Amino acid sequence: MVATRNPLNIGAAARAMANFGFSRLRVVAPYDVAFREARSAVGAAPLLQAAEDVPLLSDAIADCRLVVGTTSIGHRELQHPIRRLEYGARLIQRALAQAPVALLFGSEKFGLSNDDLSHCHWLMRIPTVDANLSMNLGQAVALCLYELARDPKAALARPEKIRAASAAEQEQVTAMLLDALRQSGYINPRTAGSTEEKVRRLVRRLDIASRDAPVVMGMLRQILWKLKDSK
Amino acid sequence: MVATRNPLNIGAAARAMANFGFSRLRVVAPYDVAFREARSAVGAAPLLQAAEDVPLLSDAIADCRLVVGTTSIGHRELQHPIRRLEYGARLIQRALAQAPVALLFGSEKFGLSNDDLSHCHWLMRIPTVDANLSMNLGQAVALCLYELARDPKAALARPEKIRAASAAEQEQVTAMLLDALRQSGYINPRTAGSTEEKVRRLVRRLDIASRDAPVVMGMLRQILWKLKDSK
Numbered sequence: 529m530v531a532t533r534n535p536l537n538i539g540a541a542a543r544a545m546a547n548f549g550f551s552r553l554r555v556v557a558p559y560d561v562a563f564r565e566a567r568s569a570v571g572a573a574p575l576l577q578a579a580e581d582v583p584l585l586s587d588a589i590a591d592c593r594l595v596v597g598t599t600s601i602g603h604r605e606l607q608h609p610i611r612r613l614e615y616g617a618r619l620i621q622r623a624l625a626q627a628p629v630a631l632l633f634g635s636e637k638f639g640l641s642n643d644d645l646s647h648c649h650w651l652m653r654i655p656t657v658d659a660n661l662s663m664n665l666g667q668a669v670a671l672c673l674y675e676l677a678r679d680p681k682a683a684l685a686r687p688e689k690i691r692a693a694s695a696a697e698q699e700q701v702t703a704m705l706l707d708a709l710r711q712s713g714y715i716n717p718r719t720a721g722s723t724e725e726k727v728r729r730l731v732r733r734l735d736i737a738s739r740d741a742p743v744v745m746g747m748l749r750q751i752l753w754k755l756k757d758s759k
Numbered sequence: 760m761v762a763t764r765n766p767l768n769i770g771a772a773a774r775a776m777a778n779f780g781f782s783r784l785r786v787v788a789p790y791d792v793a794f795r796e797a798r799s800a801v802g803a804a805p806l807l808q809a810a811e812d813v814p815l816l817s818d819a820i821a822d823c824r825l826v827v828g829t830t831s832i833g834h835r836e837l838q839h840p841i842r843r844l845e846y847g848a849r850l851i852q853r854a855l856a857q858a859p860v861a862l863l864f865g866s867e868k869f870g871l872s873n874d875d876l877s878h879c880h881w882l883m884r885i886p887t888v889d890a891n892l893s894m895n896l897g898q899a900v901a902l903c904l905y906e907l908a909r910d911p912k913a914a915l916a917r918p919e920k921i922r923a924a925s926a927a928e929q930e931q932v933t934a935m936l937l938d939a940l941r942q943s944g945y946i947n948p949r950t951a952g953s954t955e956e957k958v959r960r961l962v963r964r965l966d967i968a969s970r971d972a973p974v975v976m977g978m979l980r981q982i983l984w985k986l987k988d989s990k
């Protein structure tokens with residue numbers, strides 16, 4: 529994080545790093561008070577306490593083999609290739625397997641300076657709908673780290689399905705519901721046949737889960753008991 | 760957003776919504792001061808000004824066909840199916856094509872209450888490395904909206920490649936560099952042949968971009984001029 533002004537953003541960045549499994553935070557020339565405040569905040573995370581305060585960007589990135597700047601596109605004339613977050617993150621993942629990578633975030637107001645950018649191999653942007661509307665710094669850090677940690681397979685994986693009630697359970701529910709409807713006078717004897725079929729179809733459409741079937745039957749049982757009792 | 764305490768988080772959520780193309784923010788029973796502060800903040804976004812303040816969750820979600828709660832897993836016993844953000848977002852996208860969907864965020868401290876959760880069809884969680892470490896609310900909103908707006912194709916798309924210098928350009932650079940090395944006495948006449956080859960291979964490895972070739976040649980031309988001038 530280069531020249532960060534707001535201590536809340538340093539704290540938010542550290543929290544997002546902890547959330548997604550990143551550990552080395554380097555803060556380059558922050559507004560002194562901001563950084564000290566963030567670091568000494570009550571319950572400051574270990575990650576924040578271990579953050580290194582480095583005066584020069586060149587020192588902060590010295591051990592990295594790839595340096596990627598973040599930018600909101602269109603805020604200046606850019607001399608670098610720009611990659612969208614979804615794609616850039618794949619490149620960074622690949623590079624991380626070999627050596628440390630630096631991901632730079634500029635100040636809230638001005639982003640990275642042209643001097644900062646000249647240290648970068650390429651730039652990455654978050655694909656917002658309006659390129660001129662910049663993002664909140666803490667949110668931008670969270671999005672980049674989320675995408676870096678994101679598992680594309682998780683988007684396809686089907687979670688375990690909730691087991692539907694069996695036909696026998698559905699028919700038990702149907703029978704009890706029909707009994708209650710008869711007791712309460714809902715069913716017209718002249719159309720009883722077609723009503724039964726309607727109720728049966730309705731119960732199927734409800735798609736009751738197997739674990740919910742006993743609950744539904746318990747409700748109906750109690751209602752039936754009360755209906756018969758009140759006669 | 761249900762029972763939000765911190766006005767900064769309402770503001771951050773509104774900003775993330777604008778960034779990713781969402782427009783309807785409903786705030787359920789916020790701490791009054793917080794919401795008014797956020798809404799009247801200097802430069803409050805139109806989206807925030809248009810946010811609806813609704814006392815009851817059931818009213819806030821009344822027009823929605825799917826209601827999804829967000830949760831950090833493991834903070835209570837959950838009766839709902841839980842889906843990871845990557846997968847849940849696909850389901851929400853599909854549902855959004857048909858009808859409005861509500862995405863609920865609870866308070867900073869307690870998340871959604873059991874009563875709030877009972878209005879949900881299912882729950883969604885952000886896959887953090889440590890399930891017990893909750894996320895910052897503004898960041899959580901940003902991540903969910905980013906994933907909803909995310910284009911999986913963008914992860915695969917190759918951006919346009921920077922055009923490499925042609926062999927002719929590379930050879931021009933090589934010739935000028937060799938000239939400069941000769942003028943400066945770098946090349947030992949006895950090993951000149953192998954040095955030339957080394958320099959040629961080095962220039963190829965540099966993989967100079969076509970647009971950078973004139974710049975490099977301009978530098979070398981100036982150095983050569985000075986070298987010859989100083990003889």
